[in-house]
Amino acid sequence: MDRRKSIKALLIGTAASGVFVEACKTADKKVTDASTVSPFLGEDRMQEEKDNYTKVTATTFFTEHEMKTIALLSDIIIPKDAISGSATEAKVPDFIEFIVKDMPSNQTPLRGGLRWLDMQCLHRYNHSFKDCTQQQQLEIVNEIAYPKKAKPEMAQGVAFFNKMRDLVVTGFYTSEMGVKDLGYMGNVPNQWNGVPDDVLKQYGLSYTEKELKECVSFDKA
């Protein structure tokens, strides 16, 4: 590939930005400590996005207590198994902290849901969720994790757990560990040669003569 000359060099007037350089420095520091929330400040971001990233990540939303609860729930939803690690190993709680700041409509349902859970636990077990025994934690989770068989009075808990399940599953399966677990094999330079033969055979399908004749094919390496 010939990248030739950048259009940039041919422009009339370009604006260099000292702000951008500063923002990069700040964000790099953050990543060393927190790690999953990568700084999103590269060449492919426009200035408004860089400013927005700096703004969104400048504050902390969840309290330490809330983050501990989120971590416990995350690992209940996605524990380590034979194929991959747990949600906290994939830093899913950091993703959740970021996403509620990026999409503020999530803030009240999550904060309120966490408090709802704590109040349930306090009434039942005299402890907030994070200080309950593992058995107690699973007991309450079992009452909100199955929407169809949950008791009507647990409906708010069900709604909260559905949201947590969504965010934890999506956070995990978009992490490096999760994508590997899923077996997604793309996102690399490739040559598409059609559905592999053994898969065609499995489904009893085959390409037509016309398709084989007119479609592009590449020598198999």
Added chain:
Amino acid sequence: MGDMQIKMQPKQYDAVIVGSGAGGGMAAYVLANAGLKVCLLEAGPNYDPAIHSAQLKNPWESPRRGASTKFRPFGDFDGCYWGWSVDGEPYTHAEGDKWEWWRARMVGGRTNHWGRISLRFGPRDFKRKSIDGLGDDWPIGYEDIKPYYDKIDQLIGVFGTNEGLPNDPDGIFLPPPKPRLHEMFVKKAATGMGVPVIPSRLSILTKQLPNNKDRNCIFCGQCGRSCKYYGDFSSSSVLIKPAALTGNLDLITNAMAREVLTNKDGLATGVSYVDKNDLQEYQVNGRVVILAASACESARLLLNSKSQRHPNGLANSSNVVGKYLHDSTGAALGGVLPELFDRKRYNEDGVGGMHVYSPWWLDNKKLDFPRGYHIEYWGGMQQPAYGFGFGMEGMNGKYAVHGKTKEAGGYGASLKEDVRFFYGASVGMAGRGEGIARADNLCEIDPNVVDKYGIPVLRFNTKWSDYEIKQAKHMKETFKEIMHNMGAVITWGGDDNEKNNYGLANPGNIIHEAGTVRMGNDPKTSALNKWSQAHDCKNVFCVDGGQFVSQADKNITWTILALSMRASEYIVDEMKKQNL
């Protein structure tokens, strides 16, 4: 701010072009290569896919895992700056209007992220009034534009197959990619009920072009992010960059056009613009002014260019500028194909978009709506992004996982098993059809509102008619039948009815707006002549979607490119003849 003054760019250009998308990029390419001195104004920043694309990034490289923002409504990796809103640049709605206006602000415009669906209009598409009595015929026919389609196919590259269809013309095609697994299921099901499924026609280089070895497809399926390898068509990489290398093009970015300037004879002299970086006012002069700012932005610019000679706005003595605004119709549904549960993993990315599609196949005489639609398909093992795995409680209670029926919802190792089991089984489809261009669907200048640069903004006033609603109903019925025939289960979009216009997307939502500066033979009912040239002002041209009389059931980009090339060659000729 100190004393305000308007700064004159000293250079005298042959052409000043406003907008760098498909229409503006092609005009810049043709004129710069013909040796003319060209100034191209772009309202956004510079963009070169080789440098600025998010291609091949992994989902975890975005802190929001590819979710959308107002800066990138199609997701964090998408190759388009801005979209449904632009900070400081509002637009307004007349009562009841639901128009959704997408605006890209970047070199190359929307062509950096577009679907690459590159369909020629057919012979019937230029003569619809003669066929069904609705709208108007174009002042040109397929034979006028065919040579330009041919040239563009070869210059830019498009894959497809020659099928000999009456209204979906053959082209000069690169070979298409083989269908993916879910597409083979779609093809079998749809063909079985009489809906044709043929290789799609996308401007993606499945093979290198004979005369250009610099561009390569890497089959990553990410054309929407724009291609660092220039393996698909973006105006930025394929037109503007080579145009700039001629040395005849000056590209001015972050330049928001305010007005087309005219002299006492009523002829255009140039364009005034505000530089978004320094907020100073500038003027740039040219022998011709070519508008390609998008259908609605070009109309806005003309309507805002009032003068003694052009009191109703430039090129608007007919009063049609802003009228006949129309977008493609659109409706979609999707679900899962249980046969694909627990499927074998392999790299299924392919090209960015569908490998097969369905061109319009029916006879309107037997239907209760005019015009047609084509069907686009998607599905399979895609890169996970934000939203992946949402709503598992709606899946894992419904279908047995490895032979075991579970309680909906849940958590733990069992949930991980479910996610893996269902991955790659989704399938969906969407119709893209032709609405009727009508004078009462329009955009106009809002008398009360200006943007942050003080430029009066557009107010939209549009409404779907029964024609489009009935078309959406027909789409949904067809899609349901295809899904049923392939054994798929519809999980969304299946419950639409007359109360929500059968899921018909809001006008503007499909991002194919056209018609606002339409061409025609009669200066009383059209703004442009058949050369995309203003009837009222011979050195003003409009080469974007604005010039369309009707937009067919084909995505409009390939026709924008052909019309722009045609108009640009005409400009070169007319300049040689001293007519411009």
